[in-house]
Amino acid sequence: MTKVCDNSTHWSTLEELQSVGIDSNSATGAAIHDSRGSGRVGLHNGKCMAATMVRNLLIFANRRAYGAVMSRKARAADLFDQPNCAKNRAKSEEERKLGCSRQLSPGAAAGGCAFDGAKIALQPVADVAHLVHGPIACEGNSWDNRQAASSGPTLYRTGFTTDINEFDVIYGGERRLFRSVREIIEKYNPPAVFVYQTCVTALIGDDIDAVCKQASVEFSKPVIPVHAPGFAGSKNLGNKLGGEALLNYVIGTREPAYTTPTDINVIGEYNLSGELWQVKPLLDELGIRLLSCITGDGRYSDIASAHRARANMVVCSKSMVHVATKMQERYGIPYLECSFYGIGDTSNALRQIASLLVQRGASGKLLDSTERLIQAQEERAWERIATYRARLEGKRALLITGGVKSWSVVAALQEAGLEIIGTSVKKSTKEDKERIKGILGQDALMFDNMTAREMYKLLHDAKADIMLSGGRSQFIALKALMPWLDVNQERHHPYAGYEGIVELIREIERTIYNPVWQQVRIPAP
Numbered sequence: 001m002t003k004v005c006d007n008s009t010h011w012s013t014l015e016e017l018q019s020v021g022i023d024s025n026s027a028t029g030a031a032i033h034d035s036r037g038s039g040r041v042g043l044h045n046g047k048c049m050a051a052t053m054v055r056n057l058l059i060f061a062n063r064r065a066y067g068a069v070m071s072r073k074a075r076a077a078d079l080f081d082q083p084n085c086a087k088n089r090a091k092s093e094e095e096r097k098l099g100c101s102r103q104l105s106p107g108a109a110a111g112g113c114a115f116d117g118a119k120i121a122l123q124p125v126a127d128v129a130h131l132v133h134g135p136i137a138c139e140g141n142s143w144d145n146r147q148a149a150s151s152g153p154t155l156y157r158t159g160f161t162t163d164i165n166e167f168d169v170i171y172g173g174e175r176r177l178f179r180s181v182r183e184i185i186e187k188y189n190p191p192a193v194f195v196y197q198t199c200v201t202a203l204i205g206d207d208i209d210a211v212c213k214q215a216s217v218e219f220s221k222p223v224i225p226v227h228a229p230g231f232a233g234s235k236n237l238g239n240k241l242g243g244e245a246l247l248n249y250v251i252g253t254r255e256p257a258y259t260t261p262t263d264i265n266v267i268g269e270y271n272l273s274g275e276l277w278q279v280k281p282l283l284d285e286l287g288i289r290l291l292s293c294i295t296g297d298g299r300y301s302d303i304a305s306a307h308r309a310r311a312n313m314v315v316c317s318k319s320m321v322h323v324a325t326k327m328q329e330r331y332g333i334p335y336l337e338c339s340f341y342g343i344g345d346t347s348n349a350l351r352q353i354a355s356l357l358v359q360r361g362a363s364g365k366l367l368d369s370t371e372r373l374i375q376a377q378e379e380r381a382w383e384r385i386a387t388y389r390a391r392l393e394g395k396r397a398l399l400i401t402g403g404v405k406s407w408s409v410v411a412a413l414q415e416a417g418l419e420i421i422g423t424s425v426k427k428s429t430k431e432d433k434e435r436i437k438g439i440l441g442q443d444a445l446m447f448d449n450m451t452a453r454e455m456y457k458l459l460h461d462a463k464a465d466i467m468l469s470g471g472r473s474q475f476i477a478l479k480a481l482m483p484w485l486d487v488n489q490e491r492h493h494p495y496a497g498y499e500g501i502v503e504l505i506r507e508i509e510r511t512i513y514n515p516v517w518q519q520v521r522i523p524a525p
């Protein structure tokens with residue numbers, strides 16, 4: 001992790017603040033008086049003056065924070081307003097007003113904060129510097145916690161933080177932020193710097209918009225403010241606020257060198273463990289050009305010219321569907337939602353995108369070549385899955401897949417000979433649930449939320465052979481001495497497209513037959 005500002009001098013002159021575009025009457029500095037009439041800003045020696053200053057600072061910070069929260073409420077409502085979302089449409093007017101976020105229950109783990117969500121969504125943009133304006137712990141909390149891979153630049157994996165301290169809380173951290181941006185640009189010369197607001201810097205009223213604006217002018221480089229302090233809401237809201245920063249400051253700011261009738265953007269794909277690279281060869285073979293991926297293995301200039309695509313494909317609709325809907329409104333780019341998990345879903349995604357591109361002016365031959373590709377790839381995938389059938393026949397799996405569409409994985413697991421004893425449907429739509437019933441039967445065990453105790457009992461009683469889930473439930477499986485495979489965002493293996501589902505089956509086979517399970521099940525002497 002790189003701490004980009006080691007400046008320990010916290011005295012600022014009014015001229016210095018003004019030189020970076022910060023109005024000392026409106027920024028945090030407003031509470032700090034020009035104590036000696038010399039243009040030097042700092043603490044008075046007298047105790048009463050110091051007390052007055054701190055009181056002023058708190059009043060000011062409260063006003064700024066309150067105003068920010070209020071406006072963010074309106075923004076959050078806008079971000080969650082998705083008239084095309086099937087789940088949203090099925091809700092009553094009252095339920096829609098409550099939004100999509102789950103109410104937190106006391107004692108339950110709440111997951112990441114909004115800042116964490118924004119960082120996760122934007123960090124895969126590989127060639128830009130991601131600068132966190134806040135205490136060092138915020139960056140430590142969110143740094144590199146997913147396996148988003150890059151085919152080139154590695155700057156995105158360097159953690160930059162202004163590492164603000166108590167002095168910055170009193171005097172304001174804007175000057176430190178400006179210096180940090182300058183230091184990053186001088187040392188690394190990235191195409192852009194993303195500046196993330198955090199709880200503390202939002203509460204003290206640091207105006208990151210003004211600093212980013214001034215830094216952009218001074219260094220002739222885009223410096224993008226990302227307004228998603230942790231207290232703004234959930235991680236999912238943070239994903240959306242990250243997308244909003246792209247919409248407001250990046251997309252549409254550059255023109256691509258050339259365009260083709262088959263240019264597409266893939267939105268909400270984060271190239272976890274290289275999953276984009278399992279899908280891109282299929283698009284390449286069909287002559288479909290990936291103009292930009294938002295944001296997996298992303299490049300700043302590609303995303304800046306994404307507004308020239310002919311169609312958008314939304315992979316993770318929960319995090320970024322609003323980017324697609326807003327691009328449709330602003331640039332007239334139609335979008336479709338699809339999944340690349342499972343053989344059937346991958347084929348459907350390819351069919352849908354080919355058909356949309358043909359409607360948008362691509363050659364009709366694309367449809368035929370897509371069908372040929374699907375046939376060849378499906379045959380190859382089923383053939384490779386069949387090689388595992390003998391060893392997986394009759395094995396029982398419990399599926400808690402989170403973001404991965406349960407039913408699309410269920411079909412492939414069954415084809416490999418696995419018996420599915422239950423699946424989570426927490427993020428599934430009504431249609432998804434019907435499909436699962438179609439595959440597993442009307443009595444299929446589907447659950448929305450399950451406590452750790454219930455999960456342990458299910459694993460124990462159902463005598464499952466493997467559990468597929470995210471990292472949070474791994475310890476329940478391990479306690480039940482149950483083989484467990486990570487299928488969530490922290491996974492180390494890519495599971496997308498035809499190649500990915502074969503990889504998943506291979507990993508299941510390796511996990512179930514790992515000799516460690518026999519060892520741990522031997523009773524202690």
Ligand code: SF4
Pocket residue numbers: 113114115116134137138141197198199200229230231
């Ligand atoms: S909740 Fe606030 S302080 Fe905590 S990591 Fe998120 S932004 Fe930082």
